[in-house]
Amino acid sequence: MKQRATQVVLVLWAILLSVSVWARPEYAAKHGLISCAACHVSPTGGGIRNQYGKLYGSRTFKSSPFSMHENFQGDLRAIYMGGENMEDTSTRSGFNWMSVIGSVNVPVQKYESGTEFNVVASYNFGNFTQEENLRDTYLLWSRKAGSAIEHVLVGQFPLPFGLLTDEHRTYVRMQNNTTWNHYYFGVLLSGSVAETIHYDWAFLDSEKDAPTSSFNLGLHSGTSLNVRWGQPSLPGYVGASSSYFTVPGYKELKAYSAYGVLSLDRLTDSLFRGALLFEHVVTENWNQDKLGFLTNASTRLVTDTAFKTAVQDKQSAGWYAQLNWDLTQKWAMIFKYDFLALDKENTGDGFHRRGLGFKHYANSNLNILARAEWAEVGAPSLDKSNAPAAHPSYWLVMHAWF
Template identity: 20%
Template sequence: MKTRLFWIIITLLVFQIAVAVPRFSLENGASCNLCHVNPTGGGMRNDYGTTIFALDELPRITMESEPWDGVINEHLKIGGEFRIQSLIHENAAGDIATPIFPMQADLTTLVTPTDNFSIYGNIRLSGGILNEFWAMVSGLPNESWVRVGRILPDYGLKLDDHTAFIRGGNIRQTHGLTAEGLFFAPTLLPTGIEAGTKIGNGIRLTGGISNAFVRGVEPSYGFSESISDKAFSLKVTRLKSYFEFVHTMNAISLIRESNVTVAGISGGISLNRITWHYEFDRVENGIQDTTISHAMYQELSYSPAQGLTLIGRYEFFDPDLDYASEAIQRIVAGVEVFPRYGLQYIFQVRVTRTDNIPGGQPTPEFLCQLHYWF
């Protein structure tokens, strides 16, 4: 009965909402590849993302001259992404801990031997791991593309916060649950093939097959997997704009891996300076057999001025609805500042509440992050 009700609600939502991502895509009514080399978003920015959006439309202080955008020549471009973070919190001993750590240090390379063929590689400097790389053929009819390599399957909102429950969740600072998030962690991405196309007015379709990753990243590169063990993913996204300042995005995402089914809806609406985006996910057998997990993400943001955004967020994750009780909620209030080109400051207060977990409720955490990219 609950399963049927869930699918009825999803179906109603899909057909009621006028027919992708993080905030910037929604605010501009455009897909991720407006600014990113990666057609499903994230990572290295393209020419528009670097010399127009990041230079003129994002920061508080704009520059007259264009800084170096990483282009070596017309066939080679490099980029980088660096994050330093501090998470002030109360540790298990009851002391205030203030770890400061390099959350991300990536170097990215894009080689384009021809207009429609590109090779992308991302190296995590800590460890020297080539965690993401792919070769892509683009420029096919209907803006289609195909790529092979180590790819993060296109699913839901590709947030830049991997601790969001709809992404990887709490990896280190856990609160005692069997799992505290989905499985899109920023580690080694599964190997596979992915394709995308544009169909109709504002509708994009992406789909892929990769080695299994939901229950553990690609054990043995999938040598022991049959075709039915692979992860099949599908996402349909519709972007629609109204008047000049109302932009909507709605998407359905699916992953099927062996007996694991992951289904979700995501999207949002942007009205001038206010943006709301959401994601609801249901996972069957994701953690272990017979488990049903739910994840939810809601974010409301307001940009009073260019380069300044106030954010309120609510997240929920229940790893197994069949247990007596075990769920985690997180409320986040924060500020994001883009003072100048290539720079971002994030300040957040994060309050976590767990459902019937021994040890009492966690104390609030204070997150400070410096993000630099080129």
């Protein structure tokens, strides 16, 4: 009887989801949620999903009981990429596995009070980054939603900073090393100050970087706070983030973010389905040349020595906007624009990138994204030969999960 009641609740949930857009923030805006734990095991979002998250990802297509299991998840992404500078082998052109990720969520203890203790581990077996790598791996203590401290997480996790999406190539993610492949080790507290305010606060002691990246500072200390505000009656939410790191031999690393998500479904009473995402990020001292950040394999922004020297003591500023428009249950259109000025007082030298793509949902567990991006840089001393981030490119990504 209990199992049947659970099935009924899940079916009703799927019906309520209707035709939704593909990323985590859009779902939260559409349904008046401000916590990533509504769909993900981790309070920071990403990684293995719970049943509600898997139902949302299915877009009301029928799913198998196997793929709805909360204790394990497989996520495979194959990619084809090309562009003007794809003869440079460091750009990793052609077909390859972008990621082959296996995740497990092991429930260790569940108390009558509702408190739970879980062990979560995730590993990427894909070879796009040339090496296998450990991803979200942590111990998680959870209690009922709405508490001042809902989750305590100890282990390795993405930095709780800014707008959390799969768009890890955007300039605002490159600015302070918060792309899809960067993980930090420490303790994270997550909870609700009030019904309309949610926070994720991390205290960090080291950074575990992408295998191909030369930016790896080893042990250091820092903190990052991400706060979101929203109300069920409003068609979206806003958020703000701040991060701070101290590293021996370097100036203090600081970053600030302001962002928001607007649900078109709620704003237009479902006349248009989709969402608008936007973010602004400012960083201090992340341009230091000896960090290797501007030229590492994850960002590949600038290789010109004179330009790097000119901006190494400057604040950087980035802007990001993306419009996701659901055309049908199976098709979505994606417009993207992002901008980065490594010297925020000289925006004329900045990087511009525009993108247009289409996403096709073949079934509950398979989708295909095709996107083209046009990029340029304003600095007279930079061109496509010494500013890799200004290369136009096109992408084809097949994403399957269970």
